[in-house]
Amino acid sequence: MGITLPILILALPFTMFLILGIGGVKMSRKLAGTLGILANGALAVMAYIVAFTYFFSGEAQFILDGVRQQVQLFDVTWLAFTERMVVNIGFLLDPISAMMLVVITTISFMVHLYSWGYMEHEPGFQRYYAFLALFTFSMLGLVVATNIFQMYIFWELVGVSSYLLIGFFYKLPSAVSASKKAFIVTRFADLFMLIGILVLSYYVSHTPADGPLGGASAFNFMMLNAQPTNVLASTLGATFLSGSVLTWAMILIFVGGMGKSAMLPLHIWLPDAMEGPTPVSALIHAATMVVAGVYLVARFFPLYCIVPDSLTFITVVGAITAFYAAVVACAQIDIKRILAFSTISQIAFMMVALGCAYNEPIEGVHYSGLGYMAGMFHLFTHAMFKALLFLGAGALIHAVHSNDYTKMGGLRKYMPITHITFLIGCLAIAGIWPFSGFFSKDEMLAAMFNRHWFWGAWMTMVAGLTAFYMFRMYYLVFWWEENPEYKTSHHKPHDAPWQMSLPLIILAAVSCVAGFIPFGELVTYNGEPYHIHIEAPVAATSLTVAVLAIGLATAMYVKKNPWPTRLKNMFPALWQAAHRRFYWDEIYMFITHNIIFNIICRGIAWFDRHIIDGAMDGMAAVTNWCSVRIKGMQSGTVTAYVRWYFIGAVLLAAITWICLL
Amino acid sequence: MDYSQFGAMLPELIILGIFLIVFCTDTFGGEGARKILTPFTTVLFGLATVAIWIIPSNAEPIFGGMYVDTTACKAMKAMLNVGVFIVLLQSAKWTDSDEVAIRKGEFYELMLVTLFGMYLMISARHFLLFVIGLESASLPLAAMVAFNKKHYESHEAAIKYILTAVFSSAILLMGLSLVYAFSGNGSLYFDDIRVALTGEAPSGLLIAALAFVIAGIGFKLSLVPFHLWTADVYQGAPTAITAYLSVISKGSAAFAFFVIFVQAFGSMYSVVWEWMMYAVIIATITIGNLFAMRQKNMKRFMAFSSISQAGYIMLGVMTESALGLGSMMFYIFVYIVSNLAVFSVISAIERKTGLVGMEDYDGLHKTNPWLSFAMTLAMFSLAGIPPFAGFFSKILIFTSVTASDSMALYMLVLVALINTIISLYYYLLVVKAIWINPGEAKVEGFRSSGAERLALWICVAGIIFFGLVPYIYQYCVDMALPMFN
């Protein structure tokens, strides 16, 4: 494969961003929308070609002896810090990046299409498409990064596109503050990532230039991943708080991923990010950007494996987050928030799967890279059904003009397409056979049970919670009790126009069949194919739990009944805490606003104005004071002048004389 | 006695000649002559200035070494002449005013006599000649200070001046008498004294002698603490006289100071008077600045400014080298044009409106843009801002001071440099008044007389080009070199 397609894949969305961003003001909506959709369609086609070529062409550069290879299609120097630390911009093709290309362009295309209907009447339509193009560009750049620094560059860019899109409705203060929050929290996480990169690249670049690590730039993924033991060796001898430096570096880099992927405790931005337009939430905050953290871990997997402590850290963070988000999701009333917490929980699921994927053989288990494959598989299926759910939620909001499920209820009669597709999405996420979520979740749970029974059990419980809250939402929206306003209002809720329905249908179809993709043949940690087989005990357990949870939800929510309220009143504190997301936002607000802003910043500003500035003004004041104090010398009488004169002369002599004695 | 020796005193003779011509014209010329006296004197003096620039110097000492017109002396005299010429130009209109017109001959005569005295000071290599020069430079000045007969301030200034002047000459004579005691062979030639003092241990009496001499000449230079008369005299005297006092009198005294302390007391440098001057310079710069900060009257303000400038000039003395002398002469020359530019503006405005307060300059740029422009440049030059000449003179003198590798001198320069901040502050106050202060202009727009404008143009040209064109400095150093060979 030449380099034309890879370059076009990056250049096309960026060009679109420039065209729509600069010329958009002068364009009609129709033109801008058409341009955006066409460009994205072309992009999707190109990405499919690339991915298809990679997976199925059988070219020797892509698959050698049955092992899938990593290929840098191009890699040009962008900036050279030192001879060993060179930042390249390139295009890395390997199983996960090819998979991500497909995911990103597909979802992006769906969202472009969908937005044409959804955003039709919003001002700034052209700007919206420009931002979408920018995001697509950044995300593609991120996944095809050949080195950690390129990834960091695009990592920041997706952050900015996310900021711009969350704050798209810039006249709403809530949207503005949500976008700000999203950017700053992720930026805070990126700080750690940057430090991690600094540490890693420092040690790698300080190995001998002709040594094993000397071949390429110290940032290069292929070089680093190919020889994790040498990387570890380069950092040996330096430890920090009894952990090896590599462990720390990898954990720091992972913290960046925690920020983007909204892991506890850096998750607070994601629910607020729902202030953005719903299609944006589907694209960025469900399917693509938020899984960047997972992708990062997968990208650096060999290095994480060489320092297992970091994988344990990932597992623990993921497990806690998954449970936390699932619990919170049970107590939300805003459907987008529910979906947001569901996203957090599902991403945490993937994290745990990756964390559980040791690649050294553990007793009784032949293949331990399972978690890696499963995590990626889930990333893929989750992207599809979560985008579906978000777009469905968008259709609901479009119809009802509210995010709140209390304003909904009984919508199944009014919006049949939305209803069916939404149901498919719910079934998929709950892990019901034969929907895609079942397969990926099964593999993940199997990997967790392999690692330790505790993780398996814990995550099975989370899966149950997932099924419960999803169906709680489903019932509350589509069943429960019909909102009486529908009957009276002029505009009865109805299904969305075709631009919006079509993506729903496509994604629903994908969610139905994606589980049967032989994913293990395509994406594995070492490129060797792996044949997926259902682990019967695990599958049975998780399926049972899911069905039970759905049953519980059905019992509670299918028709209007007082039980949910009673339950809520039974544990008011628990409900309140879960509803308020266990007060994380309040804690952050206290720290940032009261401590950092009010005490530190104001303190420093005060110090600057009064002490530092005061010192400068003080010097002037002292000079002036001296000037006033000595003015008596110039008293106006000659005799006094002469007195000074004489005293001066005598003193001059006397002091010199004394000094010389 | 060989009377042809007088031929070597060409500069003095020229001044004397002009004095006689002016005196005769004034005395015997009657009403008509008095009318043309101003242009006549000015032109005559201008010619003399040119003449003094071009006549060759005579390095041969005459009268047994009492008098010598070295290249440096001649250059200094020429520079002073330029200053005097500018003063004459800027005072031309003033001398035509009703109050002064009838006495303007006296004004010129007195001025020429003082100039003659200064020439003697510069060229003197014997203390007797020096004292004569000093006194003839300072006594007529008292009369000039008192020139505004109808203004009380003028008299007050004059009495303060004369009393302090006499006191200082008493101190100086006392000091010289002690020096005389040390002279070894009873000779008051500078060279003999240097020879006599070489190897002399600094006794209390000698230290007192040097302190008294410093005090005596310090009076002319208004070094702190011998400066207290300055402000009052500058404020009270007619502006033309103030201008004359502040640059010409100070410049000649500085040169004489250098000659005396290097030629006569050079061997006492590092033992005694280096430290005396160290203290005096720091005090001069600092106290001058501290007082100048608060002044509201422009003339008084310029008095303190000139005190602090005197401190900078004295830095040249600390070098004891040709480079130092050259830098000092250059400083004096630049100081002459900068300061006279300020006084030209002050006198033009005072003559037109009678206003000399700093607050009267508020908004001047609206009515008199050219005067404002000249004043601004002059202030920048005095403050030492490039690309104006004042910057170069300051930096070059600092450079020559630090030539010797002495930490003490570095610290002295540091103090001087820090003081430039204070001086910048008050110079900027004037700039601020002119350009920034709000409110209506208090001075009406007016057109200065031709002579005033010529004076200003010369000054502004000097301010702009003296620094950028290196020849003046080169000339000063070249002229200074022979003195040290």
Added chain:
Amino acid sequence: MDLTILWYIVPSVIMFCAGVYGFCTRKNMIALLISLELMLNSADLNFIVFNRFLFPGTMDGMVFTLFAIAIAAAETAVAIAIIINIYREIGNTDITSVKQMKF
């Protein structure tokens, strides 16, 4: 009795100090002039004495004194003229009342 140099120097110093003291304490301008005269004369005395005792073969000090006396006379003349002017203006010759310009 042998008249050593000290016999002359001591009075000279006393004269000088008296002059300075007088100048600093008296208020009448004429008195100030007289004090100054004392100081100048003490310097003159010094010159003569040093010439006579230290360098008996030369005349420099003597000549210097002559000139100094002449200069002192001129100074006094100018000063008196100015004092007269002042007297015309303010009606007295009290130096402490001549301090309009200050600070």
Added chain:
Amino acid sequence: MFSNLLIWFVIVPIIMMAGLACCGNSNMKAIRAVMVTCSTVLLGMAIWLVCEFLRLRGAGDTSEMLFQGSWMWYEPLNIHLAVGVDGISVLMLLLSAIIVFAGTFASWKISPLPKNFFLWFALLSTGVFGFFISIDMFTMFMFYEVALIPMYLLIGVWGTGRKEYSAMKLTLMLMGGSAFLMLGLLGIAWHSGSAGVPEWNILQIAHNNSIDPSWQNLLFCFTFVGFGVLGAMFPFHTWSPDGHACAPTAVSMLHAGVLMKLGGYGCFRIAIYLLPSAAQELSWIFIILTGISIVYGAFSACVQTDLKYINAYSSVSHCGMVLFAILMLNQTAMTGGILQMLSHGLMTALFFALIGMIYGRTHTRDIRQMGGLMKIMPYLGVCYMIAGFASLGLPGMSGFVAEMTIFFGAFEDSDLFHRIFVIAATCSIVITAVYILRVVGKLILGPVQDEHHLSLTDASWWERLSTVTLIVCLAGIGFFPNWINETIQNSFVPIVNALQAAI
């Protein structure tokens, strides 16, 4: 003399002044014509110089400075008018030309006294250009001071707010700095000269390298503090907020954009290059100070409500980064420092231009009284956001390149002391994001605060030209940093060698 290209960088502004002097007092057309012509010529010359420089380097000319010329000025003191450029000065000249160009358009409608304004403005640019072309310390210092003083009048006459106080404070503090600087230069000159003749030529001094180490330490402190004052180093930065807040638009642009760079440039060109062993020994003191600057400026900026104060404190932080990078004494970090200078110069000039334009419309700079400007003046709003992103280090903008180069370079010093300060410095990227987004959120986005603002107009053509120039440059560096990076890195070779030799 006139065949040397560099000297024309000083001559053209002087011609500009002469041309302005010939214009009528309020003949705006003529004044603008002179300004636009000359600033365009300067920009063209700067671009040409860069091309020519790269061509010569490409052709294998490896001498340390190109386009050298030296003419005796003050012979007794061996002072020359010596010019020469390396890659860094070439870029700084380009930066200055760009900002002068943009500043001309940003002050299109200056009043009152337009002629005088541009006269002082031209004098200021003379100083700036002269500084960057000089390789003689004396001329360098002279031009340095030439650039400082017009600030007083420019702020005092055309400024706003407490302009007199601020102008005076700025001038006096900078003069205070240059007092120390002057002494340092004198020491360097005399100690590296021979036989009573001082040496002022930077290359020659570096070549001689004959300054006694004990003197070096003293002189290093003097020169670094002297330049550091202009580089807004803590605790000598307080002129910056007040000065910038009160200055008129173009002056803020030029001052923050170029003049503050004189400080950083001088720090490495004189303090570090000429006094390498002292730099090795004493850099820690200034690393502490600049480290404080970075974090301190950023935190201070978080609570300001005046747009210009925010930007001024942000400048303190960013310029602190410049000095910080230079003090790391290795090639990468120093390169980053220069990149940061360029980046900060362009970015902050853009900021001040925009603030000036916004202020010209709303007559307030208080962010509490404004809001939702994106709706009212979308062009300015977008530009402000771009400037903000450049400031917080968005990839694709120059700030990112600069900061990353600094961090990666600074991380090369492996002892704990350096590490702690590097990590503290990296924290600034978060704090910067906080204050930038705070302003953007309040000012550009959000609901319209004041109904009267709804009738305001968007940018005019000259304002667009001014901002577009700067944005293109910002993005240009951000997208294609490597040629600049290489140019700078190569120029640091002699300095780094001197530092290596001094260990």
